[in-house]
Amino acid sequence: MSDIQRPEARTPRGFIDRRARDLVAERKILTAVSAIYERYGFEPLETPAFEYADALGKFLPDADRPNEGVFALQDDPDTDSGQWMALRYDLTAPLARFAAQNWETLPKPFRRYAYGPVWRNEKPGPGRFREFVQCDADTVGSARPEADAEIIAMAAEGLVAAGVPAGAAILKINSRKLLNGLMASAGVADDGQKLAVLRAVDKLDRLGPEGVRLLLGEGRLDESGAFTKGAGLSAAAAERVLAFTEAGAGRGDTLGQLANVIGGSAEGDEGLAELAAIDAALTSLGVGAAQAVFDPSVVRGLEYYTGAVFEAELLLDATDEKGQPVRFGSVGGGGRYDDLVARFTGERTPATGFSFGVSRLAAALRAAGKDAASDVRGPVVVIVFDQARMADYFAVAGELRAAGLPAEVYLGQSGMKAQMKYADRRLSPAAVIIGEDEFAAGTATVKDLDLGRELAKGVTDNAAWRAERPGQATVARSELVATIKKILDPRP
Amino acid sequence: MSDIQRPEARTPRGFIDRRARDLVAERKILTAVSAIYERYGFEPLETPAFEYADALGKFLPDADRPNEGVFALQDDPDTDSGQWMALRYDLTAPLARFAAQNWETLPKPFRRYAYGPVWRNEKPGPGRFREFVQCDADTVGSARPEADAEIIAMAAEGLVAAGVPAGAAILKINSRKLLNGLMASAGVADDGQKLAVLRAVDKLDRLGPEGVRLLLGEGRLDESGAFTKGAGLSAAAAERVLAFTEAGAGRGDTLGQLANVIGGSAEGDEGLAELAAIDAALTSLGVGAAQAVFDPSVVRGLEYYTGAVFEAELLLDATDEKGQPVRFGSVGGGGRYDDLVARFTGERTPATGFSFGVSRLAAALRAAGKDAASDVRGPVVVIVFDQARMADYFAVAGELRAAGLPAEVYLGQSGMKAQMKYADRRLSPAAVIIGEDEFAAGTATVKDLDLGRELAKGVTDNAAWRAERPGQATVARSELVATIKKILDPRP
Structure with missing residues (x-):
């Protein structure tokens, strides 16, 4: 390969590799949230990465720019009439396509959950990638506010199951109908x-x-001197809008306040009645105001939603890589979208759902020190002391695995010191050393690598610990599994 | 939406939607195989869906056509210099890129597993899709035959864990070095x-x-009259090749036979020595000739592999949708590829791995009636008898979920009969009916939908069953959970 020009090994811009720590955290969230969705009677569905571009449509839930931000390519013109395909940018648009395609044969209401990567062809930035994981639940075919309430309750349960401490997240609810009434x-x-x-x-x-008052009126001049043109409302109308947003975040009390501001408009009253039904259902599901509130300042997306809208906000204190405090804000959202299926069928089909930003939630929990990083452990490493004894080392590793302990034989070519270093970098709890003496005596030497790491961190009382955990011990082969289990769980 | 032209709801050609039955089977395989990989000390890794096209390279493992078969698109020329990106066609090429990119900081050997969709821009056919799931384990940085043996052992264990009955699959092993020696x-x-x-x-x-003799010599005329030009070997050379393939599939005995045919060539001898080491390691891992054999007729891919090659073949009898017998053949494969990382670094880096064709394996198990379909169950459906009692129905569903039973309140607008039909289509074990009488008496009526399905299938002795399972019973609310659990697991 000497004179071949070699490609540079790098990920495309805005895409990242994810290793054990990220994946353990993300999988924990997906498993926990999926279990909740299934317990509520939602069935799993996986649609393809690609949709035909016309089926995907122009809706991006958080953007009002049509037809932007997707990865699209043209299918083979010879065999597929050159139709444009695009990678899904969320899991809702493919669901709308699926529901429309299979409406006749689906049980109705159709309740499905889904998770997987979605792709956005946008400018990447810090913590902002072009591929990320979502986990959604949606009910298609029910106009009942109780369907919204259930979606909100699952989101609240999901946050807890994902490891968000009590009180560190809130579901904020609003209704597009209230906004229209306003x-x-x-x-x-x-x-x-x-x-x-x-x-x-x-x-x-x-x-x-x-x-906001300025933006509702003539416009606002910001610190940089840039002028944003306002909505051009009269002062009285602007006050009305502000009074609406100032109703505050709560449940029954907020609804009362809002009724004072927008009561009387037909659509507003409809929205108020739906929120009241959502309130009642949430209460009977045990979701209180500490977990979910009505918040009139929540807008979410500008096209797309037709009724209730939801947003999950994380209140955790977190710091970025530079130790700066970060506000994570939204880690998921959703709402009622009664028009998406009608794009295909022409018939309005009520639908509501919620999407967890799993990658974002995992990153937030990690930054807040609440991730599952302590679950990331390496295997026990069986050191190769004598090259001629590979078969024996393999048998030892097999014995450990049979006892449920992840284990491997070192398969590189390096000596003892490099092997120990390898085991340490793998975050192995222990290394097993069996040389000539041990083979002769039917013993194994176990090196406690967890102890070494604890001591290096300076977090333990050395003297007391060392008495109980000698760091290295030679034990009978029959004691090997028990010795390592004791290292993995040193509690007496 | 009246005068808008509506898109047709359909998946792109060669792509499919997958529902509960497919997903339960696939997830079961992924979970089981991942657990084995982790027990052997392999860490999880997820690379992005996209790679830069130059990094992805021209290797397709099962094809000798360079640069074909990928989904590629050009990145934004303004912000990303218009570099071409392509969706990964397997999980090995991205691993090679990752290993090259991070070689300095990785623990070596680097052992990782990965699963996820891969994409091939090929002509779809029956059971042949343009998106499918693979699940791989690879060791990068070990030239030891024991690394190959471990990969084979994991594949053998993985097949069992995935639900393939004992004796219904075989790992076939060959070596590119033997073929070169030949x-x-x-x-x-x-x-x-x-x-x-x-x-x-x-x-x-x-x-x-x-x-094959004809193809090794001048060429072969097939039944249709088409002539395939042969390799042009002399009769003696062709005999030698045939003798090689006829060594038969076995372990020690096969190696002995092969030594007779190709012994003496330096590369052939090297291959034989490696296979002998693989044999020994497999034996010490408890993998016998019923699970893994040397088979000189296995070729696998034409570029790419540099040493041992593996193929997992399914021997299950299966039938397709039309009841015709199907031979599933290969459900996974792999081998040693020492040149892939060198594409980036210029330094030969030994690597070996195995890839399960998860979608294919799941389809095969399903066709053979060995899938996990019986795990697919709907939730208990709480029937809405009285619209004014939604909060109470929600509380009942919550009670069932708290007891670990998937449950939902029917959220459509239809009457009793349609609700029961809905529950049946969801494969619900039971429907819970609470009307005025039940509310007054503190009871609930439970309809055993499992029984209805059993009876419809005619698989049970009606008389005996009906005595024990009345089909419908009104029980005290305190007995509701126990009554439904009894339906889910009717064994006494």
Whole structure:
């Protein structure tokens, strides 16, 4: 291969390799959340990575830019009439296609969960990748608010099961119908103005009421001197919108406040009645205001949602790689989207769902020190002391595996020291050394690598520990499994 | 949406949706095989779906057509210099890229397992898709034959764990070095002739020795009248090749036979010594000739492999949808590929691995009636008898879920009969009916839907069964969970 130009080994921009620590955390979330979905009667579904571009449609849930952000390619023009295909950007659009395709034969309502990677052809940034994992549950074919409530309850249970400490996450609920009712009562008619109002409300967190008031009116000049044109509402209409967002986050009390602001608009009243039904169902499912609240400032997506909208916010304190505090914010969201299936069938089909941003949630838990990293362990390494004894070393490793202990024989060519270093880098709990003496005596020497790492961290009382954990011990072969199990779980 | 042209809801050609039955079977395989890989000390790794096209290279393991069969697209020319990216076609090429990229910091040998979808831009056919799931384990950085043996042992254990009955699968092992030694002893020098010989040997299963003899010589005329040009070996050389393939499939005895045919060629002897070491290691791992044999007729891929090659063959009798018998053949394979990492680094890096064709294995087990379909169960359905009692029905479902029973409240708008039909289509074990009488009496009526399905199949002795399983019973609310558990597991 001397004169061949060699490619550089690198991942494409915005894509990453993930190793044990990331994967253990992510799989833990997927397993826990899937189990909840199944317990609620949702069946698994996996759609392909590709959809035909026309079937995928132009909806990106968090963007109002049509037809942007997907990875698309043209199928073979000779055999497939050159149709454009695109990688799914979420799990909802493929579900809408699946539901439309199979509507006649599906049990209805159709309840499915799904997880897997989705792809967005966007500019990557820190913590922002072009491939990430979502885990969704959706009910298609039920217009009942109880269907929304159930989706919210599963999200709340999912956060706990994923390892989020109690009180460290909140589900925020709003309704597109309330927002529409608000528009009606504030005299907002055309779609452009409506969009501008929603955009302004969406900035409440960042700009506060004063900033939002400006954006609802003529416009706002930011610190850099850039001017953002406002929605052009009258002062009275803007106050009405602000009063709406200031109803505060709660359950029954919030609904009462909101009724004062938007009561009377037909769509607003419909939204209020649905939220009241969601409140009742959540309560009977044991989901209280500490886990899920109505929050009128939640907007979520600008097209797409038609009723209730949900957002899961993480309240964990976390720090980034540089030790700076990070606010993770949203780790999932969803809502009611009654128009997606109609794209195919022409018939409005009620649907509601929630999507966990699994990659994001895993990253947040890791940054907050709440991930499952301690579950990442290497295997016991059987050291190759005597090359002629490979078969014996293999038998020892087999014995450990049969006892449920991950184990391997070192298969490189290096000497003892490098082998011990290898075992340490694998985060092995122990190395097993069997040389001529041990073979003759029917014994094995076990080196406690966990102890070495504990001592290196300086977290243990050396003297007391050393008495109980000698670091290295030669034991009878019949004691080998028990000795290693004691290292893995040293509690008396 | 009246005047909008609606897209047709369909999957792209060669791609499929997979529902519970497929997924339960596939996940069972992935979980079982991953557990084995971890027990052998392999760590999980997930590389992205995309690689830069130059990093992915031209190797397709089972094809000798360079640069074909991948889904490729060009990245944004403005921000990413328009580099071509392609979806991975297997999990080995991305591993080679990863190993090259991180070689300095990896523990060596580097042992990783991976699973996930791979994509091939090929013509789809029956049972042949453009997206399918593989599950691989590889050791990079060990030239030891014991590393190969371990990979083979894991494959053998994996087949059992995946649910393949004892004796219904066999691992076939050969060595590219033996084949090269054979070429040397048969006087084959140039690469074109070598390729023709390998292709001829690869057809032994299909054409038998007579057909292969023709392909080794001048060529073969098939039934349709088409002529395939042969490798052009002399009659003596062709005999030698045939004698090699006829050494038969076994362990020690086969090695002895092969030594008679190709002993003396340096590369052949090296191959024989490696296979002997693999034999010894397999034996010490408890893998006998019923699970893994040397089979000189195994070729596997034409470029790519540099030493031992493995193939997992399923011997199950299976029938297709039309009831025709199907031979599933290969459900996985692998081997030693010492050149893949060198594409990047210029340094030969020994590597060996095995890949389960998980989708294929799942399909084969299903066709043979050995899949986990019986694990696919619907939830208990709580029937909505009285719309005003939704909160109570939700509480009942919550009670069942708390007891570990998947359960849901029916959330559609239909009446009793449609609700029962829904529950039956979901494969629910039971429906729970609570009307006015039951609410008043603190009871619940449980309908045994499993019984209904059993009776419909005619598999049970109606009279005896009916006495014990009444089909429908009204029980105290405190007995609800126990009553349903009894339906799920009716054994006394």
